[in-house]
Amino acid sequence: MQRSRAERPPNQETDVPVAPRRVGGWRVWVGLAVSASFLFLAFRGQNPRDVWRTLQTVDLRWLPPALLLYGTGVWLRAVRWSVLLRPVAPLAPRAVLATVLAGYTANNILPLRTGELVRAYLLGRGHGVRKSAVLASIAVERLFDGLTMLAFLLLAMTAISPTTELRRLALAAAIVFAAVVAALATLLLGSGHRDRLLALVLRPLPDRLEDRVRSIAIAFLGGLGSLRRGGDLLLVAATSLLAWGFEAAMYWAIAQGFGPHLRPVFTPAAALLTTGVANLATLVPAAPGYVGTFEAGVTLAVGGALGVDRSLALSYALLVHAALWFPVTAVGAWCWWRQARIGGAAVDRPSRSVVAAPALARRPAEGRDAG
Numbered sequence: 001m002q003r004s005r006a007e008r009p010p011n012q013e014t015d016v017p018v019a020p021r022r023v024g025g026w027r028v029w030v031g032l033a034v035s036a037s038f039l040f041l042a043f044r045g046q047n048p049r050d051v052w053r054t055l056q057t058v059d060l061r062w063l064p065p066a067l068l069l070y071g072t073g074v075w076l077r078a079v080r081w082s083v084l085l086r087p088v089a090p091l092a093p094r095a096v097l098a099t100v101l102a103g104y105t106a107n108n109i110l111p112l113r114t115g116e117l118v119r120a121y122l123l124g125r126g127h128g129v130r131k132s133a134v135l136a137s138i139a140v141e142r143l144f145d146g147l148t149m150l151a152f153l154l155l156a157m158t159a160i161s162p163t164t165e166l167r168r169l170a171l172a173a174a175i176v177f178a179a180v181v182a183a184l185a186t187l188l189l190g191s192g193h194r195d196r197l198l199a200l201v202l203r204p205l206p207d208r209l210e211d212r213v214r215s216i217a218i219a220f221l222g223g224l225g226s227l228r229r230g231g232d233l234l235l236v237a238a239t240s241l242l243a244w245g246f247e248a249a250m251y252w253a254i255a256q257g258f259g260p261h262l263r264p265v266f267t268p269a270a271a272l273l274t275t276g277v278a279n280l281a282t283l284v285p286a287a288p289g290y291v292g293t294f295e296a297g298v299t300l301a302v303g304g305a306l307g308v309d310r311s312l313a314l315s316y317a318l319l320v321h322a323a324l325w326f327p328v329t330a331v332g333a334w335c336w337w338r339q340a341r342i343g344g345a346a347v348d349r350p351s352r353s354v355v356a357a358p359a360l361a362r363r364p365a366e367g368r369d370a371g
Helices: 026-043 048-056 060-084 093-109 114-127 131-156 164-187 191-202 207-223 230-256 268-281 293-305 310-342 357-362
Strands: none
Touching: 026 293, 026 310, 048 310, 060 093, 060 131, 060 230, 060 310, 093 114, 093 310, 114 131, 114 310, 131 164, 131 207, 131 230, 131 268, 164 268, 164 293, 230 268, 230 310, 268 293, 293 310
């Protein structure tokens, strides 16, 4: 039997909404418009029949090893997330893998990167972790993803002559992630500076709302605890490089299936370049599944820096996108359905991972990590 609302871990309802809210509104239409614009740019001047004929010539025997490489990368991302969650919930990688996959599915089928909220909701409901703390760990994930893509791009540019567009992309990414690092450093200031900053921000709020926002902020800062642990920080950086390295190897493997038209130019450096550009392009708000922005990023790298025919570059982009989208969406949908079917049963079982807001609030302001 599930617990009643009153018996659930304290303050769970004072966190972010217990379920992802229905998404819609003008932001969805903006995302669709952005995707349509990028798709137009990718397909402009291309004959769809030529793209289809090129796809029919691909050696699909390279697809299974490519998917195996990608699956290994997904597992490494689960390892990384379990490390990031250590300050608030000691969970093994296998315990969070299904949630990672469910989040991928949500991002692929729902707008506005709803997968991040789905992950916070599922992990919070299943293990009693404050959802704002989970969102903080996901924010750190995204930071390391971006820094890894920037590193891939810069490393590849030492072996491949970059276009003007690629130089601008690298510069813009460097500025954005430098700002994010600075913001996180501010949040991790010593207790006195941080408390004064928090008090300044919360001062205009009514007392009741101030208490609620303060509670969420404390939980969020608890989710950043891994940034204060040197060993965990190195492990997160290493798993980020490995996970994305396996995904880059997937890009390389699929390129081998295109034969002599693409294989000679698609070197390991080209794989790093394409992976970096494609995923930095998906930071642009667009339709679910990064439709349009992903294709534009791949064609920018393959058709621009590598000098490959644009029709071939677009065919390659479409196949890679399909390989990234369909398998993980199908598996993630099953994981999502299974966790929804189980419901809150996991919360009924005693777990070391249940972290209540009062416990976080009692931690020293420096934010000591959980054991």
